[in-house]
Amino acid sequence: MDHLIIDGGCALNGEINIGGMKNSALPIIFATLLIEEECIIYNVPIVSDVINSVEILKKMGASAEFVDKNTLKINTKSVGNEIRGYDLISKMRASSYLMGAMLARFGEARLPMPGGCNFGVRPIEQHLKGFSLLGADTNEENDFIEIKASKKLKSAKIVLDKISVGATINIVLASIFTEGVTVIENVAIEPHVDDLICFLNIAGAKIIRVGRKIYSEGVNKLHSVQYKIFPDMIESLTYMTFVGACTGDINLTGINFEHIRYVTSLFSKMGFQIDSFYDEVRVKVKKKPLGISVETEPYPYFPTDLHPQFASLLCFTTNGGIIKENIFPTRFAYVNELIKMGANIKNINNSVYIYPSALQGACLDATDLRAGAGLVCAALGTEGKSRINNVNYIVRGYENLVGKVSSIGGKIKLIKGDN
Ligand code: UD1
Numbered sequence: 236m237d238h239l240i241i242d243g244g245c246a247l248n249g250e251i252n253i254g255g256m257k258n259s260a261l262p263i264i265f266a267t268l269l270i271e272e273e274c275i276i277y278n279v280p281i282v283s284d285v286i287n288s289v290e291i292l293k294k295m296g297a298s299a300e301f302v303d304k305n306t307l308k309i310n311t312k313s314v315g316n317e318i319r320g321y322d323l324i325s326k327m328r329a330s331s332y333l334m335g336a337m338l339a340r341f342g343e344a345r346l347p348m349p350g351g352c353n354f355g356v357r358p359i360e361q362h363l364k365g366f367s368l369l370g371a372d373t374n375e376e377n378d379f380i381e382i383k384a385s386k387k388l389k390s391a392k393i394v395l396d397k398i399s400v401g402a403t404i405n406i407v408l409a410s411i412f413t414e415g416v417t418v419i420e421n422v423a424i425e426p427h428v429d430d431l432i433c434f435l436n437i438a439g440a441k442i443i444r445v446g447r448k449i450y451s452e453g454v455n456k457l458h459s460v461q462y463k464i465f466p467d468m469i470e471s472l473t474y475m476t477f478v479g480a481c482t483g484d485i486n487l488t489g490i491n492f493e494h495i496r497y498v499t500s501l502f503s504k505m506g507f508q509i510d511s512f513y514d515e516v517r518v519k520v521k522k523k524p525l526g527i528s529v530e531t532e533p534y535p536y537f538p539t540d541l542h543p544q545f546a547s548l549l550c551f552t553t554n555g556g557i558i559k560e561n562i563f564p565t566r567f568a569y570v571n572e573l574i575k576m577g578a579n580i581k582n583i584n585n586s587v588y589i590y591p592s593a594l595q596g597a598c599l600d601a602t603d604l605r606a607g608a609g610l611v612c613a614a615l616g617t618e619g620k621s622r623i624n625n626v627n628y629i630v631r632g633y634e635n636l637v638g639k640v641s642s643i644g645g646k647i648k649l650i651k652g653d654n
Contacts, residue, residue, distance in 0.1 A: 244618030335408030480616030526552030543609030
């Protein structure tokens with residue numbers, strides 16, 4: 236089993252270039268189904284979820300290749316209405332975007348229930364509510380989901396009962412070729428939603444987001460596009476947790492500071508020195524940070540995708556803190572791994588209580604993508620060697636993690652195989 240060996244306890248110093256946002260690359264790749272012409276997408280992170288999404292579209296008949304590092308050329312003209320690549324679909328939550336994209340292009344979609352990270356039930360009734368209001372019938376049976384419109388989709392007013400990134404994206408995709416203007420209320424406003432909207436608009440869609448409302452005026456056709464994906468805010472915030480656990484002075488380049496303004500203001504309260512300049516941010520941590528308590532909420536507030544990394548960071552603070560998880564209330568599998576390192580941490584209901592802890596190196600199992608990143612944070616901040624198994628989870632979302640951490644002085648190696 237491929238694993239990471241980390242010899243922690245070193246301060247981190249140097250520069251890291253932040254890649255494109257995985258969470259927008261995935262919907263944008265599936266959105267190319269709506270454009271039956273060539274698309275060139277820049278700043279595509281080379282992570283396994285991206286590779287698998289491209290692979291699914293190739294199995295369905297698309298031509299796709301990386302023409303340069305991080306530049307994807309893709310044309311879905313030859314794709315037929317049959318979804319293929321079931322094995323990959325059931326591993327990946329983002330394959331749910333096939334529902335909206337295929338419904339818009341072919342008026343139907345039949346696929347296995349999309350898989351994803353291991354932190355509990357991830358319902359899709361808001362996605363299905365949107366499709367129904369646009370005029371499609373939906374049916375879930377034997378772990379398969381079928382969506383079918385007997386005639387052209389019609390525009391509608393859709394009020395989401397819950398803020399959902401996935402439902403917002405799927406309904407936007409499904410609305411592109413409807414007659415009239417679809418209005419979606421109570422939408423997610425994560426940068427990945429705006430990234431997709433920018434991509435679609437450059438391809439000819441007519442979408443405006445005003446606060447938590449999206450207006451999408453149907454068009455007849457989308458056209459060829461060249462587009463650069465936004466920087467990955469979670470990747471940049473993850474590296475900030477690493478420097479917080481280890482102390483040091485790092486410069487992150489290629490970022491959009493607006494996307495991380497709220498969370499970096501929390502890091503500042505913890506004693507991080509943060510200076511942003513155009514698309515760079517310099518992060519200095521000279522001594523043990525002060526702990527604070529946070530709760531996860533939809534953007535622009537504290538992201539659920541930073542919860543496990545932040546939990547590890549809190550172990551290295553002077554006073555610890557509490558994290559309340561409001562998005563995925565069972566996202567706590569990492570807690571037992573931190574306990575193996577000697578962490579003083581308790582999960583009660585949907586909160587985790589973290590006290591300052593003297594951690595020791597240990598053999599750990601990554602249980603999902605961000606939990607894996609959290610363990611990397613804990614291991615980097617801890618003197619001595621740690622081993623992290625299940626690297627496959629971590630490579631789903633962090634491009635060249637080992638190279639990037641090494642370049643700022645972290646002692647980390649990827650070991651292929653069991654030894
Ligand atoms: C969520 C995160 C997103 C993150 C992604 C990957 C939020 C709001 N969303 O997006 O930022 O990048 O995970 O980890 O932080 N829900 C329903 N019914 C639905 C859809 C969702 O009850 O039909 C609930 C979910 O269970 C969850 C919440 O709504 O509690 C938000 O879910 P959603 O945003 O759809 O999840 P993802 O799209 O996976």
